[in-house]
Amino acid sequence: MSSWRHRLFATGLSAISATRADQWLRPLAMGSGVILMFHHVRPWHDRPFAPNRFLEITPEFLDATVTFLKREGFDIIPMDDVPDRLRSTRSHKPFAVLTFDDGYRDNLAYAWPVLKRLQVPWTLFVVNDFANGRGRLWWLELEMAIRQLDRVEVTLGNERLIFVTKTTAQKYVAFDTLHRRLKAGPEEQLRAMIAELSERVGIDPERLVQNLCANWDELAGLANDPDVTIGSHTLTHPIMARHESSVAASEILESKAAIAKRLGRPVRHIAYPHGDPGSAGSREFSLARQSGYETAVTTRPGHLFARHSDLLTALPRLSINGLHQNEAALRALLSGVPFMMLRMIGRGAGA
Template sequence: MSLRHKAFSAAFRVMAATGADRWGRGFAQGRGMILTLHHVRPWRETGFAPNRLLEITPDFLDLALGLIREEGYDLVSLDEALVRLGDVKPGRFFVALTFDDGYRDNLDHAWPVLAKHGVPWTLFVTPGFADRTARLWWLELEEAIRVLPRFSLDLPGGGFLARTETDREKQLAFATLYWRLRKEPEAILLSAISELTRQVGIDAAALVERECLPWETLRSLSGAPGVTIGAHTLSHPMLAKHPQDVARREIVESKARLEAELGLPIRHFAYPVGDPNSAGPREFGLAQEAGFASAVTTRPGHLFEPHARHLHALPRVSLNGHHQSEEAVRALLSGLPFLLWNRGRKVNVG
């Protein structure tokens, strides 16, 4: 766990000890919130797990949903969240659950917990993952560094050299290279990771096959009660890094492809990665033009009344694998961490 996440854990504990997670709700809590999840699966002991923040256990999901119910909050669909957000007279605080990418473990381990609590949920699907043509490049990077004892890459601005014999060295190399590549055009990022996977013989398509749901399962899932399918672009690019015509095609055609494959309207969209460097005002406008009722980012925050005028730039709250505790859930429900993170701004759409 990084120093940043250790600081968050400490802050959650302080909030719980001082009662800030309760008294802060009066001014920090919005009308509701949308949760972001990726993987849900049993804990796997491994020293090197740089993508651990993207996975939680079924037990933690069960704990989180139980706490939400215990607080008297409503667990609602994304469609219902939009209705409540636009209501002139606010009702009870609500929570909507969304899952990004379309992973197999969402069905194997998340769905039984969701069914137990009677919770509707939205699955944002990338057709390229169902086709096995898009790349889980962050997982490719993890798997390559896991195998390599050392490596070097030629990159713009100078080469990258790392010794990766121990878990600590692997973690440092992953974090350093990940954020360096995130600053580059996506073509450079993908090319660099392809070079590493080539060195160790990793099959990128096989990783997607292992992790992501196939079309036949998605077709069956799309008609299930309480399940909403949303779009997550064709190939999972960081849209803001690409020309407008590319971004528009990724957004528009992901909707069309899913509707053709699943035979139902696709009303909601999630921006891949979803931070300000991956989705901004241009992308918000493109999602609206494409006819989506809403589009969600990963900008952290609760939903406030003004968000009803920015339905294609909605914030979400991550259930993070580094913070699987009751203190963390109560802090997230309070809204206080996001008011501090956003420096008092309730709406951040710039």
Template sequence: MRKQLIGAGLRVIRASRIDRVTANLTRGLGAILMFHHVRPDNPERAGFRPNGFLEITPEFLDAVIVTLRRLGFEILDLDAAAAWIAGPSRPEAQPFAVLTFDDGYRDNVEHALPVLRRHGAPFTLYVTTGFADRTARLWWHELELAIARADEIDVEIGSERLKLPAAGDAEKTRAYEILYRRLRGGPEETLLTVIGELADRYGVDGRKLVEDECLDFQEIVALAREPLCTIGAHTLTHPMLAKHDIAVVRRELGESRQLIAAQIGRAVSDVAYPVGDPTSAGPREFSAARDAGFVTGVTTRPGMIFACHAAHLTALPRLSINGNWQEIGYVEALLSGVPFALWNGGRRLNVA
């Protein structure tokens, strides 16, 4: 339902051409784009794809870059963008775009890098050290694979017993949504325990999943030599930081920064907060990131970048390139900044 509403809104914005009229007001200085997986479509998984929004095709990445340049966006690396945001104000007719990839997926090297190279487009890859050394868990993938293999979900979450039918694609999708929402709202330990039990029950090997999907340090070190690439940090274990003690937050931010820097032989000045919504990263995390030595920090809060972000460089919003919306018209509407102006009620800064 929400998906349909958003789609309708984006179509209205495109049809009305309101994006052209208001762009100078709503687009601001530019945008930081967020990507996850980049790989060819897998038709086998067409029916039940709860994580499909985290995945686009290489052709669509290509089309996004072409569109950015056609619309006059200059593609910058994060250092240059930070200087641009904090520096003397630029003409808004010449916006910037930053391309960012979260988690450190191997498909980013296999399928995104050739496209980025072809366009000479700089990009940032945020590495979770626990994915690189195979100690952290892609719990949202584990949950998807477990439900894909189940006919019925029967779990205990705290004192509550949850039984959900999961026979066909529609039931699986609904079961995923209910479980995801229920677990995401609670403590991280419960989420990891419940999904771990489901993974065991349905023979999902979490470690193998990470090995299959994520770059290891050897591959990350090789990628770091790529002149277009900036390596950023995405913590040690990919936790929802705001749910943990400040000591955990400091360790996750500081140690991941040092570990990655030691591996790639270069300072790491950029961080992406895992999950990145307000329940995962807030003012405490934004200042902890600064204390840990990061210059920029990106969230998953939606929004464009304005001059007022100069005072909040570790609390930057992003524009999600959503795999469920692989149509250039939607991306153009988002790049106008109009949807964010509406969603954020005209507010440019969302850092509380």
């Protein structure tokens, strides 16, 4: 997410908090529950250039988030219980589900102890390649390369892009531009360009994956915890909408079977990589349903309502953003008010 979007997001959350809209509109906006999305959980090491900072929270904020959920009356439930809660006609407290993407080792080192102490269930979505010690954490490679370079020159299609990256501000411009352009284009181009940049500065992509992601032995130990659900995050973490249907089907179905074989537990849930409308859509939702998943989650923001019982392979999530680790932001997000306002704006724009 670009810096200006972060600032706009922060301004909106502050306005909701200042007007107390998160309290008086909550009954209309909250819905039945929420699925929260996390990535890294680890102590923060300050650094001036950290464009992926929004994917990282501290163990203390994870503790504060769960404590807040409990204090606000949320039932924290496993992913397995979501379909029944959405279909239920009984009056329930709102529910929350805790999900973690990519299978980072810090989830085991820092998140697991917090969640075990607080006695709450959670779900880890695993990428087969990452657990095998290979694949590309390309968004991290891009950050690392730009951090080291004073000048970035790349070719995208027929266009030569040149960035001076001596200052932190210049590095952010280069990262935001390249990240946006790469995600919008062919994945082959993305991976080729990232590989070129990584080779230029001496990044070993497999070592990066092995250092950051849990391996199968570690995941097997985690899977023995009855409060932990292991889900799929596909075989290779692709932008599936950029690929043929056969590739998307393989990523969704074969990852399900491979994880189940490795860990000896059924795999009932999947998180689409990237998960935005440009990365996963109706084709992927249908493939997940046909592959036997009970639920599938996106990164499209929003709360869950009864209507989502008919959309179980297209569920929205709320990203817990590392740039906004405070109770006011958390309260606004969990109220559902930001998303109700976006829906109202969208209807107005279409009128």
